[in-house]
Amino acid sequence: MGDSGGSLTSRSATGLRGLMDAVGFDDVDEAEALADGWQVSDFAEARPRSLGDLVRRTGAPAVMVTFLDSDIGFVEAVTPGGGTWEGLLNRTMAESYGIPLEQFPVEPAVTGALAWSTAAGLKGDEELIRKTLTGSALFASELSALLSVALGIPGAQLPEPDDDEGDDEE
Template sequence: MGNSGGSLTTRAAGELHQLMRAAGFTGIDDTRASVKGWQVTDFADAGPSSLANLVRRLGAPALMVSYVDSDVGLVEALTPDGGSWEGLLNPELAESYEIPVEHFPVEAAVAGALAWSAAAGLTPDEEAVRQALTGSELFAEELSSALLTALGLPEGT
C-alpha cells in the first residue's frame, strides 16, 4: 500500500505548520525548504476548504497533491486572487479507483497551471506541464515532482 496522504507546495514567511493546522490540515510532517521561500510539506489529510483557508491566511499561491495509494495524484492549486485549477496525475490508473477522468480535462488543467505559475512569479514549461499531467509512472509522487519542476519551481522543491 502506498502513500494516501498529500503534499503542499507554497511560499511562507512564518510558521507553515501552525498555519496549516489552523487551515484544517492534519498529520503534518517535515517541511523541505527550497530557494526563494518555496516549501513542500507532507500531510495525512486535508478538509474540503483547507487549501483555500491556507491561501487566504498566507496570501500566497499554493498547490496541493492528494495521493491515492501512490497510484494517482489529485492536484488542486489556488492563488490569493481566486485563480484555481485542478489536475490528475497518472490518469491511466484513475479509473481503477473510480475517479472520473473526464472531470479533469488536460487542456483546462494545462491552461490553469500556466496561469497559476505566472501568478506565482514562476516561468513554466508548457510541454513539460502537459507531459506531467498525461504521463504514467509507477508512483504518482514522481509525476508530482515533474509537475513542480515544469511549473518553474526551484530545483529540490
C-alpha cells in the first residue's frame, strides 16, 4: 500500500501549521514557502469541514488534495467568497479502484478551477488544468504538482524527475 494523507496549498501571512492544527488537520508537516505568501503543507488526515474553516480564518483561498494510496487525488478548493470546486486526479487509476468517475465530471471542475484561480488573483491555464484532471501519472502527487502550476500558484513547480540513480556514486 502507498501513502495516503494530503497536501494543502494556501496563502497566509503566518505559518500554516498552527492554523491547520487548530481547524482539524492531523499530523501536519511544516509548510514549504512558495512565493507571494503561498505555502504548501502535507498532513495525515483532515476533518470534513477543515478546509472551509481554514479559508475562513485566513481569508485566503486554499486547495487541498487528499491522496488514496499515492494513486489517486481527490481535489477540493474553497475561496473566501464561498466558491468551491472538486476534482479527481488519476482517473484511470480511480476507475480501477471502482470509484465512479461520473461523480467527478471534468468540465465543471475545469470551470471551477478557473474561477478559483481568478478569485485568488491568479491566472489559471485552462488547457493545463484540463490535462491535469484527465491525465495519468505513476503517482497522484505528480498531477497535484502540475495542478498547482496550472492554477497559477506563484512559486509552484513541477516535481524534479527521479534522479536517484547514481547520486550516491563517486
